[in-house]
Amino acid sequence: MPDTMTRPGPPSRPSNPPDRRRRASSHRPNVLSLLIRGTRDRHWTFNFGTALLVLILTLLVLTPWIAPHDPATQDLTNRLAGPSAEHWFGTDHLGRDVLTRLMWGGRFSVTIAAITLVICAVTGGIIGALAARRGGWLDELVMRSVDVLICFPDVVVALFLIALFGTGYGTLIAALTITGWTPFARLMRGLALEINSKDYVEAAEILGSPKAYIVFRHVIPNAVRPVLAMGFLRFGHKLITVGALSYLGLGVQPPDSDWGAMLLDAQPYMERSPSLGILPGAAIFLTALSVTMIGQGLDIKRKARKRPGTSAPAPALASVEGTAPGQGDTK
Amino acid sequence: MRMFLIRRAATLAVTLAVVSVLAFLIPYAGEGDPARKILRARVNDPALDPAQVEALTRELGLDRPLYIQYLEWLRHAVTGDFGFSYTSRTPVQELVVPALSVSISLALASLLLALLFALPLGTWAATVRGGKVDNAVTFLSQSAVSAPEYWVGPVLVLVFARYLGWLPSGGWDGLTYLVLPALALSLRPLGYFTQVTRAAMSDVLAAPYITAARSRGLSFRKTLAKHGIRNSMLPVMTLFSFWFAGLLGGSVVIEVIFNIPGMGRLLYTAVINNDVPVIQGGMLWILTLAVLINTVTDLLYGVLNPAIRVTSHA
Numbered sequence: 001m002p003d004t005m006t007r008p009g010p011p012s013r014p015s016n017p018p019d020r021r022r023r024a025s026s027h028r029p030n031v032l033s034l035l036i037r038g039t040r041d042r043h044w045t046f047n048f049g050t051a052l053l054v055l056i057l058t059l060l061v062l063t064p065w066i067a068p069h070d071p072a073t074q075d076l077t078n079r080l081a082g083p084s085a086e087h088w089f090g091t092d093h094l095g096r097d098v099l100t101r102l103m104w105g106g107r108f109s110v111t112i113a114a115i116t117l118v119i120c121a122v123t124g125g126i127i128g129a130l131a132a133r134r135g136g137w138l139d140e141l142v143m144r145s146v147d148v149l150i151c152f153p154d155v156v157v158a159l160f161l162i163a164l165f166g167t168g169y170g171t172l173i174a175a176l177t178i179t180g181w182t183p184f185a186r187l188m189r190g191l192a193l194e195i196n197s198k199d200y201v202e203a204a205e206i207l208g209s210p211k212a213y214i215v216f217r218h219v220i221p222n223a224v225r226p227v228l229a230m231g232f233l234r235f236g237h238k239l240i241t242v243g244a245l246s247y248l249g250l251g252v253q254p255p256d257s258d259w260g261a262m263l264l265d266a267q268p269y270m271e272r273s274p275s276l277g278i279l280p281g282a283a284i285f286l287t288a289l290s291v292t293m294i295g296q297g298l299d300i301k302r303k304a305r306k307r308p309g310t311s312a313p314a315p316a317l318a319s320v321e322g323t324a325p326g327q328g329d330t331k
Numbered sequence: 332m333r334m335f336l337i338r339r340a341a342t343l344a345v346t347l348a349v350v351s352v353l354a355f356l357i358p359y360a361g362e363g364d365p366a367r368k369i370l371r372a373r374v375n376d377p378a379l380d381p382a383q384v385e386a387l388t389r390e391l392g393l394d395r396p397l398y399i400q401y402l403e404w405l406r407h408a409v410t411g412d413f414g415f416s417y418t419s420r421t422p423v424q425e426l427v428v429p430a431l432s433v434s435i436s437l438a439l440a441s442l443l444l445a446l447l448f449a450l451p452l453g454t455w456a457a458t459v460r461g462g463k464v465d466n467a468v469t470f471l472s473q474s475a476v477s478a479p480e481y482w483v484g485p486v487l488v489l490v491f492a493r494y495l496g497w498l499p500s501g502g503w504d505g506l507t508y509l510v511l512p513a514l515a516l517s518l519r520p521l522g523y524f525t526q527v528t529r530a531a532m533s534d535v536l537a538a539p540y541i542t543a544a545r546s547r548g549l550s551f552r553k554t555l556a557k558h559g560i561r562n563s564m565l566p567v568m569t570l571f572s573f574w575f576a577g578l579l580g581g582s583v584v585i586e587v588i589f590n591i592p593g594m595g596r597l598l599y600t601a602v603i604n605n606d607v608p609v610i611q612g613g614m615l616w617i618l619t620l621a622v623l624i625n626t627v628t629d630l631l632y633g634v635l636n637p638a639i640r641v642t643s644h645a
Contacts, residue, residue, distance in 0.1 A: 151577070281486070
């Protein structure tokens with residue numbers, strides 16, 4: 001397994017045989033191969049999560065073609081109906097098909113969470129890598145900002161921005177990004193410092209390789225998996241926060257609807273038609289569960305590799321990253 | 332240590348400066364004249380009397396340069412005076428303080444509940460790594476982490492308040508009112524605490540000093556009690572403080588669902604009603620507290636773990 005050596009280990013692991021290190025730098029792992037190869041020897045939760053996520057994403061992507069009804073068509077004579085052959089999951093308070101609305105709503109929830117996440121990962125990654133590279137005042141500025149922003153509850157930040165700019169997709173994404181980039185910056189800074197101190201990077205520098213070459217050849221390939229793991233772990237968080245804001249009526253605005261907004265609509269009818277208030281939440285839950293399982297699966301292996309021989313409980317610190325609530329929790 | 336304190340104090344000062352400017356700007360953001368907006372929030376009448384707008388502009392000094400207005404506002408704000416709520420006409424401070432105490436009790440109740448289950452579960456899983464119990468705990472913690480509280484909360488209400496009638500469905504009037512919201516709120520921290528306890532405990536148990544203690548003849552149980560728990564508590568403590576700071580203002584959804592007069596609901600209703608002084612005061616309080624709590628945690632971390640004091644924050 002050549003990829004074992006490209007993963008960041010403890011900074012000075014003395015037992016790297018030189019021949020394996022050479023193989024490492026000549027092998028560039030890509031995301032797809034990592035994922036495919038990954039399923040072979042992973043925890044069952046990782047495989048389960050992957051299967052679940054693929055299923056959910058397939059349903060959401062195919063929604064315009066396979067959704068049984070129109071999401072907006074009302075049928076007031078058939079309100080709050082139970083499951084039937086016509087409406088598998090019943091109908092809501094306006095007689096709209098619940099299954100159809102779940103599918104369309106999921107597209108909003110998942111898309112917003114994903115967009116936010118990509119923005120967070122990219123900005124956080126770049127900022128973290130720059131901080132590690134430049135050091136000095138920039139590093140200081142970045143890390144102090146991270147210290148502060150990481151402990152801001154993001155629903156509060158969202159309320160703040162809504163008070164300033166009103167509701168809207170822009171506000172929503174901005175609010176989630178302000179707190180969301182911080183764990184990625186911290187992770188990327190650590191990774192970059194670690195990778196930059198590696199012998200092969202030093203060798204490349206001595207050989208006169210251009211900086212861009214080092215970044216694309218060594219830093220990025222080595223950072224892909226940890227950042228990806230963090231991304232999956234944060235995804236569930238984002239999804240839940242987006243849902244929370246929609247639930248408060250501050251996220252996705254009508255006529256659009258997402259899972260959180262569906263839960264909000266269902267509240268007055270919880271007693272009469274419990275499934276209405278259970279299904280959208282279950283959708284959020286299952287999606288968040290799948291990505292959490294994938295993220296931890298990707299993460300476990302990295303930590304497992306780090307663990308042997310390390311005496312200090314350092315890896316435990318890393319596991320606090322990404323689980324802190326300020327960066328993405330809704331409470 | 333002193334350097335660390337100075338640095339943190341500076342960070343806090345800069346944060347407060349930025350947050351206060353943003354909070355001050357709330358009535359000026361977006362379109363329109365602040366005096367009109369304030370009047371609209373107060374009287375709820377779209378057709379405003381121009382004379383009234385004029386009078387308010389002069390009364391609040393809204394025609395002065397922005398930075399003078401800011402300094403004036405800040406001078407009052409630092410003494411805790413954020414003015415009067417537009418909707419309830421009470422001083423902001425009298426709204427914030429009780430709300431904060433409600434949120435603190437709710438946050439502590441749910442986090443302690445989470446710890447109560449997470450610590451034994453995480454430790455147990457760590458001692459039997461890879462086994463059936465570990466698998467089950469991993470799955471449960473992943474599920475707990477993924478369960479939105481605004482889904483769990485209403486379902487709990489449905490079952491325990493509506494069907495069974497054991498507990499009140501909302502409000503804030505004694506211990507029984509605390510149970511359901513604390514349960515709903517504790518689920519996600521429970522998952523995270525379990526994961527972190529398990530990870531930290533696994534690391535500690537693999538450490539040489541554990542092997543040393545065991546080879547000196549200390550029983551496994553005693554090793555765990557003496558070395559394991561103490562050394563694995565640090566990451567849990569950090570996470571606890573993160574969540575505590577977060578829940579002070581961030582338990583908005585649960586407070587709205589259960590109609591709890593806490594900080595989250597206060598802020599939420601203020602934003603909905605455009606009650607600017609309450610938003611400003613509430614935001615500054617919550618964000619300041621969040622930064623303070625984390626600073627204290629970092630200090631404690633250094634006290635409890637000398638190794639970190641030397642290496643990081645240098």
